Amino acid sequence: MTLFPGVALITGAASGIGRATSISFALEGCRQIAISDINLNGLHETAKYMKEVSSEIDILVQQVDMQEEVQIEYMVQAAMKRFGRVDYAVNCAGVGGTRERSTDLTAKQFDFVTNINYRGVWLSSRAELAQMLKQEPLPTHDGRPGSRGAIVNIASQLGIVSTYSAPAYCAAKAAVISMTRSDAIDYSKENIRINCVCPGIIDTPMTQGDSGFTKALETSIAIAPMNRRGTPQEVADACLFLCSSKASFVQGHAMVVDGGYIIN
């Protein structure tokens, strides 16, 4: 029996952690999966990989800009229309932004990072919660009581500790952790679980190439006791655990997947 008999929805699924999470749901037996991103070509590529690991899968591909409330609402409604429910939602879409101190950062740059990394996650989790409130729990893998739904918001180790020249990014990620806890308190009585995952330096396009972050990334990797980048799969595994009924008593948690960075 699969741990994922329900419907999954993943944002930011065209690349990196979102792609690895989408493929993992397919691999672990989830049969109905909605994926979204602003990058449609990347989404189709993700769907192709998902079909390679699962022949019986039904995938809903949607191009969505996480800055747009109407598009986000439509994304969840379309998943409901196609599959009838949303059980596991992983809100992965995010941007790194530019590397500036506050006095060199424009309000436009600040809004861009905040609107995708924080407001966009709030909008998508709000839309997912609204649907989960209307549905009954599915059976669980061992007969324990299940939840009406499980949401995982992707934050960052930089929501817990900080770094130089990234005020908007760090603040948005801290906000995601805080919002996750607040929602977890509010929706526990309705039997919905909301957690977040805080990745360290993960080997995705966000941390590759010659970005303004390169030097800071190398420093962070050197600080982390495990002294390497994580893989998108290692973050996806944490997301799937938190979505599964094996995490039935995990609520409002910020699970750090960072090779020990924040403990050092």
Ligand SMILES: NC(=O)c1ccc[n+]([C@@H]2O[C@H](COP(=O)([O-])OP(=O)(O)OC[C@H]3O[C@@H](n4cnc5c(N)ncnc54)[C@H](O)[C@@H]3O)[C@@H](O)[C@H]2O)c1
């Ligand atoms: N890679 C890391 O080291 C790391 C560390 C901590 C947290 N994170 C977080 O993990 C999440 C995934 O990042 P990743 O590393 O996989 O990066 P990535 O760049 O590979 O993936 C991010 C995805 O988000 C999508 N996206 C960006 N803006 C969007 C928008 N407006 N609307 C819809 N989709 C949009 C991109 O198209 C892309 O597919 C992000 O929230 C990021 O902040 C990453």
